[in-house]
Amino acid sequence: MNIINRAASILLLLVFFLAFFQNSVHGRPLLLSMSRPKPDDAALFARWLVSQSSWGVLNTIASDMGGAPFGNVVSFSDGLPDKGHGIPYFYLTTLDPTARNALKDQRSSFTISEYAIGTCGKKDPENPSCAKITLVGKLKVVTEDPKETTFAQTALFTKHPEMEGWPKSHDFQIYKLEIEEIFMINWFGGPKPLTVDQYLQAKMDSHTVIA
Amino acid sequence: MNIINRAASILLLLVFFLAFFQNSVHGRPLLLSMSRPKPDDAALFARWLVSQSSWGVLNTIASDMGGAPFGNVVSFSDGLPDKGHGIPYFYLTTLDPTARNALKDQRSSFTISEYAIGTCGKKDPENPSCAKITLVGKLKVVTEDPKETTFAQTALFTKHPEMEGWPKSHDFQIYKLEIEEIFMINWFGGPKPLTVDQYLQAKMDSHTVIA
Numbered sequence: 001m002n003i004i005n006r007a008a009s010i011l012l013l014l015v016f017f018l019a020f021f022q023n024s025v026h027g028r029p030l031l032l033s034m035s036r037p038k039p040d041d042a043a044l045f046a047r048w049l050v051s052q053s054s055w056g057v058l059n060t061i062a063s064d065m066g067g068a069p070f071g072n073v074v075s076f077s078d079g080l081p082d083k084g085h086g087i088p089y090f091y092l093t094t095l096d097p098t099a100r101n102a103l104k105d106q107r108s109s110f111t112i113s114e115y116a117i118g119t120c121g122k123k124d125p126e127n128p129s130c131a132k133i134t135l136v137g138k139l140k141v142v143t144e145d146p147k148e149t150t151f152a153q154t155a156l157f158t159k160h161p162e163m164e165g166w167p168k169s170h171d172f173q174i175y176k177l178e179i180e181e182i183f184m185i186n187w188f189g190g191p192k193p194l195t196v197d198q199y200l201q202a203k204m205d206s207h208t209v210i211a
Numbered sequence: 212m213n214i215i216n217r218a219a220s221i222l223l224l225l226v227f228f229l230a231f232f233q234n235s236v237h238g239r240p241l242l243l244s245m246s247r248p249k250p251d252d253a254a255l256f257a258r259w260l261v262s263q264s265s266w267g268v269l270n271t272i273a274s275d276m277g278g279a280p281f282g283n284v285v286s287f288s289d290g291l292p293d294k295g296h297g298i299p300y301f302y303l304t305t306l307d308p309t310a311r312n313a314l315k316d317q318r319s320s321f322t323i324s325e326y327a328i329g330t331c332g333k334k335d336p337e338n339p340s341c342a343k344i345t346l347v348g349k350l351k352v353v354t355e356d357p358k359e360t361t362f363a364q365t366a367l368f369t370k371h372p373e374m375e376g377w378p379k380s381h382d383f384q385i386y387k388l389e390i391e392e393i394f395m396i397n398w399f400g401g402p403k404p405l406t407v408d409q410y411l412q413a414k415m416d417s418h419t420v421i422a
Contacts, residue, residue: 056268060280061278062347065347066321069318071270071345073322073326074337075336091337102280108279111283115284115327124373124374127373134283137271137280183283198402
């Protein structure tokens, strides 16, 4: 009985450490709650990758750097966890070059790596089976539709609670990427054919959610 | 004595799990061996961030997408672990748009987030104290200098052992970013003033290495 108790204690300790490290190693919140779709289902896979990610690199044209493509690390959200709509929303200030660039030239792209969410195992980040997606389009301020503004703000502040407290004096505004083209590699054999319509209409709720 | 033995066993198990999770959670190799420099030392901090990272987003101009800035997830290396020179080298194929774009228009940037290496704690990826760097310059094939080619290949294959086995038929070539401008945020108050010379000449070996 004594041995069983001790074994139980050890087990409990291990479970505790397992849970603790899964949630805290590298300071990443565990956003993953939906299982990884099969790579063949390009639309669902793309939507999954976007909805599970919390940050990426947002690209604009820097006219003050000779028209160079300028990538910038930003946080984003496409909706509440597991309820994303596929359109990435951002919270940007013109104190930062990305927002300033976009106001001059809306051409933009947004790039996400599956490596960042931790589901690539031991694969190299450039291995085609470790997925990557680039959404190409126009970066615009969200102002006209109050319903969209509310949706985007809730999406952002839920995934990034810090944002709500960022300095008012910095004039953060909500931006979105209006997607025109999608480049995704999630397996060998080159980019997956995927239209913007297929991507936006993918049914996320048909997919298994892990409790 | 029995209790001490049992306590030792539990301790050993915990140490094992600690080591195991630190190395394997999210499939990230633990590259970190140099301690994080103080944010004030911009040059050293930038070199540390680049040398500790294994991937980033490489941005080029996509003439076939209306001249949009096109970000792409790539692996890179600036040298052997803790012996980087600050110049990022890549292993790219023209089967991929990034290399094709660069051969038409060398304007490029390369973006890295500290969030990806796991030293941002619970901070949001867009929090200014979670560092990000964008190296802006020209993306070029490395061919002329055999010494540089050897250095770059060793740097890449050491950090990314998979690369050596990538299909010969894909004609991978070594590229480098010739840096012209540096944008780095690693604390509040906007981008750190940092010239390319200061960055390239920072003395990495003066910095503490954790065994």
